[in-house]
Amino acid sequence: MAIQWFPGHMHLTKKAIGERIKNIDVVIELLDARLPGSSANPMLAELTQGRPMLKVLNKQDLADPLRTTEWLAYYNSQSGTRALGLDASMTTPAKALIKACFELAPSRGGMVKPMRVLICGIPNVGKSTLINTLTGKRAAKTGDEAGITKLEQRISLADDFYLYDTPGVLWPRIIVAKSGYNLAASGAIGRNAFNEEEVALELLNYLKTHYPALVEARFKLTEVATMTDEDLLDAIGQKRGALQAGKRVNTQKAAEIVIYDFRAAVLGRITLETPGEFAEWLAAGEILDAQRQIKKDAIELDRKIRFKQIPRPDKRSAS
Structure with missing residues (x-):
């Protein structure tokens, strides 16, 4: 999302x-x-x-x-x-x-x-x-x-x-999906605009690849790089006592712990992107945004034709 x-x-x-x-x-x-x-x-x-x-x-x-x-x-x-x-x-x-x-x-x-x-x-x-x-x-x-x-x-x-x-300002549309998650993890986006579990899973996906030792040290875990994102969040919840009835992990609470520990830097000194990585994310985002705009323009053209705001294109003259 x-x-x-x-x-x-x-x-x-x-x-x-x-x-x-x-x-x-x-x-x-x-x-x-x-x-x-x-x-x-x-x-x-x-x-x-x-x-x-x-x-x-x-x-x-x-x-x-x-x-x-x-x-x-x-x-x-x-x-x-x-x-x-x-x-x-x-x-x-x-x-x-x-x-x-x-x-x-x-x-x-x-x-x-x-x-x-x-x-x-x-x-x-x-x-x-x-x-x-x-x-x-x-x-x-x-x-x-x-x-x-x-x-x-x-x-x-x-x-x-x-x-x-000036007041802090974002931009009307974030086209780099990964940026949205990173901004949410950092606290730049109002908490009502994102799902903490989704953001925590994206954050853990990056941390287990680039900073596994910091994750292991903070949560007293081993081999986090081999875990799925969901299993890692579950293991953190178990370690930190984020449990509900039946000793099941409260994933919402576990997600809040992960995000808080990142923001407070108790995980360690972490940077969530390199210039090369961001350039790749941006290029992919621009392609998806261009495709989205083509679809949007096609829908708008069809709407205008249906409501007779513009004439329907003549296929014979177009050929």
């Missing part, structure tokens, strides 16, 4: 970004270092109109350090883009961010031409926590829930450096 979540306030945020970008010099996109491809908003490329982009891999202390290095190299190889890793609990991140922004827009600076920066990111990526760290005060609301920030606000990081914060 494809996971989608685009509440009404995100439509307003999209419009607000489109208006604000006209007076912006650099765009900071805050990414989740555990899923850098899936947490990058493809809608921003259209909205930001080619502005210089600083990709910040946040929560790098929760991510696989080797994969973080790989992702930073990937983004730094792109034109007009800089990338750096960050942990929102770091005490002096402002200096690195300000320096990177001035490198991307060297003509800005001083009171006459202050740097104007827009910071964007998916819900629950740690943007509000980072802003509070940057300012040294509680400038933005925080919480372990998608969609806390609802309004744009301007924050001054220096006399000539203005940061515009």
Whole structure:
């Protein structure tokens, strides 16, 4: 099942970004270092109109350090883009961010031409926590829930450096199925928009292949790579006491345990995708999306013909 979540306030945020970008010099996109491809908003490329982009891999202390290095190299190889890793609990991140922004827009600076920066990111990526760290005060609301920030606000990081914060925003349709699951596992999608068991099974499918030792150590299991996803979830439920009447495993509770342990990083430092993997998922998603659009166009054409909004094509003239 494809996971989608685009509440009404995100439509307003999209419009607000489109208006604000006209007076912006650099765009900071805050990414989740555990899923850098899936947490990058493809809608921003259209909205930001080619502005210089600083990709910040946040929560790098929760991510696989080797994969973080790989992702930073990937983004730094792109034109007009800089990338750096960050942990929102770091005490002096402002200096690195300000320096990177001035490198991307060297003509800005001083009171006459202050740097104007827009910071964007998916819900629950740690943007509000980072802003509070940057300012040294509680400038933005925080919480372990998608969609806390609802309004744009301007924050001054220096006399000539203005940061515009926006609410977390996804994009209207997620065409990469795996991204939907990864976003749900990370907490970027409201819990009412997905099934915890389905997300936990997808998560375990990836973890047992790429991080089996971490799963075995956390849940005191062996040979997890040989288990089916369902058997692994059942074994975790048994180990963690997620049981119901008759000592049967409560799979819902077991799924919640798996997702929580991933989000809290008690499983270890994990990254759910590499640049190569994400490129493959995206290519497959684009093919399926194109096929979906062809079917949609055919249905719409048939509807217009049936309701006589357009004439039926003449097969003889077409031949």
